[in-house]
Every structure is written in C-alpha cells, then in structure tokens.
Amino acid sequence: MNEICRDFPILNQIVNDERLVYLDNAATSQKPKEVIDAVSNYFLRDNANVHRGVHTLAERATEQFEQTRFKVKNLINAKSEREIVYTKGTTEGLNWVAVSFGTQVVKSGDEIVVSYMEHHSNIVPWQILCEKTGAKLKYVKLTKNGELDFEDAKEKITAKTKIVSIAQASNVMGVVNPIKELAKLAHENGAYMVVDGAQSLPHMKVDVQDLDVDFLAFSGHKMLGPTGIGILFGKMELLERMSPLEYGGEMIDFVELDHSTFKEVPWKFEGGTQNIAGVIGLGAAIDYLQDVGYEEIEKKEHELVEYVLPKLLQIDGLTVYGPKEPDKHTGVISFNLDGIHPHDVATALDMEGVAVRAGHHCAQPLMKYLKIPATVRASFYFYNTKADADQLIKAILATKEFFKHGTI
Numbered sequence: 001m002n003e004i005c006r007d008f009p010i011l012n013q014i015v016n017d018e019r020l021v022y023l024d025n026a027a028t029s030q031k032p033k034e035v036i037d038a039v040s041n042y043f044l045r046d047n048a049n050v051h052r053g054v055h056t057l058a059e060r061a062t063e064q065f066e067q068t069r070f071k072v073k074n075l076i077n078a079k080s081e082r083e084i085v086y087t088k089g090t091t092e093g094l095n096w097v098a099v100s101f102g103t104q105v106v107k108s109g110d111e112i113v114v115s116y117m118e119h120h121s122n123i124v125p126w127q128i129l130c131e132k133t134g135a136k137l138k139y140v141k142l143t144k145n146g147e148l149d150f151e152d153a154k155e156k157i158t159a160k161t162k163i164v165s166i167a168q169a170s171n172v173m174g175v176v177n178p179i180k181e182l183a184k185l186a187h188e189n190g191a192y193m194v195v196d197g198a199q200s201l202p203h204m205k206v207d208v209q210d211l212d213v214d215f216l217a218f219s220g221h222k223m224l225g226p227t228g229i230g231i232l233f234g235k236m237e238l239l240e241r242m243s244p245l246e247y248g249g250e251m252i253d254f255v256e257l258d259h260s261t262f263k264e265v266p267w268k269f270e271g272g273t274q275n276i277a278g279v280i281g282l283g284a285a286i287d288y289l290q291d292v293g294y295e296e297i298e299k300k301e302h303e304l305v306e307y308v309l310p311k312l313l314q315i316d317g318l319t320v321y322g323p324k325e326p327d328k329h330t331g332v333i334s335f336n337l338d339g340i341h342p343h344d345v346a347t348a349l350d351m352e353g354v355a356v357r358a359g360h361h362c363a364q365p366l367m368k369y370l371k372i373p374a375t376v377r378a379s380f381y382f383y384n385t386k387a388d389a390d391q392l393i394k395a396i397l398a399t400k401e402f403f404k405h406g407t408i
C-alpha cells in the first residue's frame, strides 16, 4: 500500500476474497481520514447551529463553516468569498442557475447551448427552462474522437444564445473541454457561461477568473468531501440579481407582517439549517487536495491512464469510448466488451474485487449519440495505483474467459 492509500482506511479491505480496487471515483470519491476526523470532531466537540448563537460552540461551528468559504474562494480563485454559495451538490447548483437566473435572462426565441456529452443534471434543468420560456435547447456535436467539436460550437453559439452550459470534464469519457475558449465565444455573443465542474474540480486546478466563467457548480463528494454539500460559484453582480430559491429562517434580514427583506449574497441563498458537518468536511477535503497539490494529482492520474489505457486497447473485443490518447483523459475510461452486457461485466469485475460502474451514467443523450445502451466505466483517482490497474486488466481477462461461450 502506498503512503496516500494509508490515508484512506476504506481502501484497505477485502471484497469477495480479493483486495478492493475502487475504480468508481467518478460516482463518488473515497474520504481521507482527515475528512472523517473533521466531521467527527465537529460532532464530538463543536456541534451547534451556525450564525445564530453567541455561545462558544456556536461560534466555533460558525467559524469553521465560514472558513470553508474562504478555502473554496482560494481553491477556484474567486474574487470574493461572497461569490461562494453552499448547495447540496452540482445538481442543485445548476438547477438554481436555471430557475433563478435563467428565468430572468431567457425569453421566447432565445437559445441555450449544451453539448451531447452532458450529464442529465446539465440537460434537464435547461429543458424545463426552455419549456417555461419558449427558448430552444441546442446541442454541440462531438468529434469522432468523442471530443467537443469546437467548429460546431462556433455555429451553435450565436447572437440568439443566452446561456452556454458545458461540463469541464465528461463523466463518461473523461475528456476535458476548452472552457476558456467556450466562455470567450459565449461572451462575444452576449451569452452567459455556466460550467458543470463535477468532474473537473476533483482532478484539475480551476481558476474562475482565468476561465472567465459566470457560474460554476460542483460537488464535495467527488473531491474527497462528504455527500450533500456542493458549491455554486457565481460572479457577484449575477448572484446579486438572482432571487433566493428558498425562503425562511437564516436568509432574512427583517420579517414584517406583509413583507420581508433578505440578507446579502451568499447568505440569502442559504435558507434554513445548513449541512454544517458537510461544509466542515469539505473544508478538510480542500486542505487535503491542496496538500497533495493538483500538479501531483494530475501527474499521478496521467501516469495511471498512460499505463492502463494501452493495455485496455490491446484487449481483443474491448472498445474504449472517447479519445485513445492518454493525455486527453482525466482518470475516467468507458469501455464495453463485445457480446457481454456492461452490467454483467461490472458484476464479474466485482467478483474480482474491482468496483466499477455500469450503465448510462446519467448521460442518455450521449449513449444515443454513441449508439450504445450503456458502458462499463473505470474511473481512477490519484490514490489508485498501477497494481489497481493490473487487477482491473486481470479481472477483465477473467471476465472474457468466463463469458467466452456467451452470456446465456
């Protein structure tokens, strides 16, 4: 076991008589002991509601809760910590932008541009917005290689476009999209740039000022943090224009009998008791990621993909979706084995201790685009090792052997 693996107690276990190889990181990452300790220390020592109390525990909880906002601000290089809004996750962040911002700026006849590789949570909120407003949803095509077709983006993003919303990294093929160039294109056409950062924040340095994006949504649980906590970044002037999504305790300034006034950004969005433990856990996750360093994370993941992708491509009857060049992938690799249903492959791999995901990965339009019902997805993170990659390859070969006479 390497040094980093030691920080992740869950990885040190036997599953189905084999060493656990966790390759489902795109679904959710594992948590280092530092994150688990931060959450349990909060409950053991500091548990109190935030902002409301003057007692010591409430002050401690509030300090840690607000400290995470600074950590996120520094992580993504936002101009102000007030541009950081706590959400449940990427899904909630994208929905909030569609519901609260989208309804203000999108009118009948306008267009919203996404791509064929989007996760459902970056498609459905825009579909609903289009239904409500009479706007049209357009999809940027992919190249044969499975990358975003920038020439098609140039055709789809026009003066009619009001919002462009694209994932920075695909949760199916691991490709990374040119967000800076897309944001420039969107702005040149008078549109706003929204980014789904669910699969990029865990793996790469994201600088919202350099990319010049208007909104960025991501999830804590995919970047070593707890579930149920996410971030919506928005440029201050845009967040200020947005109405709160939930009204009630904590987000108000004054409540009169017939009207109320609200707190300033970001607190006006954070109605009710928040996921305090989740926020504190996310703070610890960011500390851990910063300690390892994105450069090191990218280097480790690149080494892993460079090691495993050619081995996968050599397997007879195995198709990899998306680019075949290792440097065009995050740690996410989708594939199928001829004649074996992806769910059968995933079940067989689990019998060898290898945890992968099979299915449409919440990207049904992409599956249709690729003309396949589903894929097997192996998603690596920086704590995975070459031994994990070897166990995956061995398990795939064993699966092929097992099903060599067919699946029925």
Ligand code: PMP
Binding pocket: 026, 027, 088, 089, 090, 091, 092, 119, 121, 122, 167, 169, 170, 171, 196, 198, 199, 219, 362
């Ligand atoms: N977008 C992408 C690209 C994702 O991979 C995911 C999670 N699978 C989401 C959005 C949704 O994230 P969450 O379920 O944490 O809201």
